[in-house]
Amino acid sequence: MRLIPMNRIVLAAALLLALPATIPALAQGFKDTSMLRAPAGSQVAIYEFEDLECPACSHAFPIVHAAVEKYKIPLLRHDFPLRMHVWSFDAAVIARYIQDKISPQAAEEYRRAVFANQISIASKEDLNAFTQKYFQSHGRVMPFVIDPNGLFAAEVHADQTLGERVGLTKTPTIFIVTHKGFVEVNDVTQLYAMLDTAIAENPAPAAAKPKTTTAKR
Numbered sequence: 001m002r003l004i005p006m007n008r009i010v011l012a013a014a015l016l017l018a019l020p021a022t023i024p025a026l027a028q029g030f031k032d033t034s035m036l037r038a039p040a041g042s043q044v045a046i047y048e049f050e051d052l053e054c055p056a057c058s059h060a061f062p063i064v065h066a067a068v069e070k071y072k073i074p075l076l077r078h079d080f081p082l083r084m085h086v087w088s089f090d091a092a093v094i095a096r097y098i099q100d101k102i103s104p105q106a107a108e109e110y111r112r113a114v115f116a117n118q119i120s121i122a123s124k125e126d127l128n129a130f131t132q133k134y135f136q137s138h139g140r141v142m143p144f145v146i147d148p149n150g151l152f153a154a155e156v157h158a159d160q161t162l163g164e165r166v167g168l169t170k171t172p173t174i175f176i177v178t179h180k181g182f183v184e185v186n187d188v189t190q191l192y193a194m195l196d197t198a199i200a201e202n203p204a205p206a207a208a209k210p211k212t213t214t215a216k217r
Helices: 006-018 022-027 055-071 088-101 104-116 124-137 151-166 188-201
Strands: 044-050 075-079 173-178 182-184
Touching: 044 055, 044 151, 044 188, 055 075, 055 104, 055 188, 075 088, 075 151, 088 104, 088 124, 088 151, 104 124, 173 188
Parallel strands: 044 075
Antiparallel strands: 044 173, 173 182
16 A cells, blocks of 8 residues: 655645635536626626526516516526427527617516416417417517517527526536636525525625825825
8 A cells, every 4th residue: 555645735725725616516517607706897797598488487586586686686687498398499589689679677577477478388389379379468569470580580699609608507507706716506595595505705896995185286
């Protein structure tokens, strides 16, 4: 048996303690996580990939949005419709149309309504009927063709590509991101506690004190 000098053991332990918090997440199968950082001007943000046909996403939606409102932090939301789901891609395209042509708030309301009515939407035909009623109930007429030029579909595809680049395997996938790195939220009921920790560990920089000048006599 070869004995390892004690100073090497101490060094190895120190290196393990120095590993960044992102290593466990990478070990879980994530690939490129370089984009998982808080945007400029924010110390902490939520970075989320969601699927409008996903029941777990429906459960997480109000919790995530309530947290964003409570902590006044950005939500960087991306569509990641899973290939197995029949109508989620189309729903994401419609939400993008509403966001662009009506307002971001209206798009959020549509997403919330889709999640609330998920159980009654089983096909693309069901989604179309639901969306028509939704437009009518808000005093609007649904366009015959939502995305004639494929612009909004391209945006959803771009989000899918980003999720594949990260190495996603499920939805929702939620991260709390800072300028230092990220941590995945595996249990949405722990979101508030994890945000408290992230905010405590990443305080906003103190405002610079104005320089005082002494008048010359």
